[in-house]
Amino acid sequence: MSTSPVKVAVTGAAGQIGYSLLFRLASGSLLGPDTPIQLRLLEITPALKALEGVVMELDDCAFPTLDSVEIGDDPNHIFDGANLALLVGARPRTKGMERGDLLEANGAIFTAQGKALNEVAADDIRIGVTGNPANTNALIAMKNAPNIPADRFTALTRLDHNRAISQLAAKTGAKVSDISKMTIWGNHSATQYPDIFHAEIAGRNAAEVVGDQAWIENDFIPTVAKRGAAIIEARGASSAASAASATIDAARDWLQGSAEGDWVSMAVASDGSYGVPEGLISSFPVTTKNGDWEIVQGLEIDEFSRARIDASVAELAEERDAVSQLGLI
Ligand SMILES: NC(=O)c1ccc[n+]([C@@H]2O[C@H](COP(=O)([O-])OP(=O)(O)OC[C@H]3O[C@@H](n4cnc5c(N)ncnc54)[C@H](O)[C@@H]3O)[C@@H](O)[C@H]2O)c1
Numbered sequence: 072m073s074t075s076p077v078k079v080a081v082t083g084a085a086g087q088i089g090y091s092l093l094f095r096l097a098s099g100s101l102l103g104p105d106t107p108i109q110l111r112l113l114e115i116t117p118a119l120k121a122l123e124g125v126v127m128e129l130d131d132c133a134f135p136t137l138d139s140v141e142i143g144d145d146p147n148h149i150f151d152g153a154n155l156a157l158l159v160g161a162r163p164r165t166k167g168m169e170r171g172d173l174l175e176a177n178g179a180i181f182t183a184q185g186k187a188l189n190e191v192a193a194d195d196i197r198i199g200v201t202g203n204p205a206n207t208n209a210l211i212a213m214k215n216a217p218n219i220p221a222d223r224f225t226a227l228t229r230l231d232h233n234r235a236i237s238q239l240a241a242k243t244g245a246k247v248s249d250i251s252k253m254t255i256w257g258n259h260s261a262t263q264y265p266d267i268f269h270a271e272i273a274g275r276n277a278a279e280v281v282g283d284q285a286w287i288e289n290d291f292i293p294t295v296a297k298r299g300a301a302i303i304e305a306r307g308a309s310s311a312a313s314a315a316s317a318t319i320d321a322a323r324d325w326l327q328g329s330a331e332g333d334w335v336s337m338a339v340a341s342d343g344s345y346g347v348p349e350g351l352i353s354s355f356p357v358t359t360k361n362g363d364w365e366i367v368q369g370l371e372i373d374e375f376s377r378a379r380i381d382a383s384v385a386e387l388a389e390e391r392d393a394v395s396q397l398g399l400i
């Protein structure tokens with residue numbers, strides 16, 4: 072192992088997602104087998120004892136890539152020198168709630184964590200927000216960290232992206248590895264728009280391969296958009312292992328680059344592309360390279376897609392206005 076260690080902070084580390092995420096991070100799923108990882112784990116004080124138990128299990132795995140683990144309840148200490156922060160810690164919704172219902176409960180967490188990151192994170196910090204409502208939490212953290220460039224904040228729509236690929240593969244009999252250029256637009260919420268009109272299956276246009284507009288409208292889009300609720304209904308708890316896996320996929324591609332000829336979905340601060348108001352953290356098709364991202368330009372948006380993108384973006388603007396009224400940004 073030759074490269075120097077990377078400091079990765081994870082919040083909500085004693086939670087459900089944490090229990091899957093930490094072991095994948097420690098075993099090299101994010102940085103590969105040659106880069107040691109230093110885990111910095113943040114929890115609220117009452118959860119620290121449970122977190123100690125998780126750290127005992129991490130020790131017991133004897134992962135060669137795990138350089139060190141530090142735990143604590145002070146973001147200013149845990150984020151100190153962090154190169155990557157995965158902000159997972161937040162209350163999940165339960166049956167019958169929409170993710171937007173969590174705005175107030177979780178907003179305060181991201182105000183404090185944005186401020187702490189602003190103070191103590193490394194200059195090359197990248198921040199991925201998984202905790203819901205992810206887009207607006209990322210906006211809150213970004214607005215509370217004025218010294219960190221806005222393009223370092225992203226929110227997770229990779230789980231939706233992966234769900235969309237999986238549904239399309241099941242419908243067409245294609246392998247997931249044959250599907251490229253999937254796009255999630257907008258909010259990580261029921262208004263999101265999973266778009267297969269630009270997606271490809273083994274190089275052919277996915278919507279043409281499907282050839283079934285009714286399936287796209289009445290089956291595919293709602294299944295992907297409401298998958299989180301379906302999992303809560305079935306499991307009695309929100310998705311965890313798949314969310315951890317998507318959190319790693321998103322961070323890995325951000326740091327190491329998206330595949331040639333493909334793109335990924337990430338919620339990033341809009342520059343006005345595709346009519347999304349500047350500054351909203353909205354999901355776009357992006358290519359990534361060495362920790363930078365770029366919104367894919369020039370995609371044709373027809374009326375059907377336009378209406379769905381606009382609806383999700385309108386919800387993001389409402390969430391922004393709500394947290395602004397709460398004084399969080
Ligand atoms: N974006 C996505 O695709 C996606 C997918 C699944 C879940 N989620 C969201 O991720 C979040 C976590 O889900 P979970 O199932 O792990 O929940 P969980 O309740 O099991 O764990 C959350 C943890 O966060 C901790 N926490 C709360 N406040 C904190 C703070 N200020 N600092 C540090 N830690 C804090 C809690 O103590 C708890 O251990 C939820 O908001 C959930 O809705 C997002």
Ligand SMILES: O=C(O)C[C@H](O)C(=O)O
Pocket residue numbers: 163164170203230298299300302309310314
């Ligand atoms: O749906 C939820 O509340 C959890 C998560 O955002 C998901 O999409 O599974």
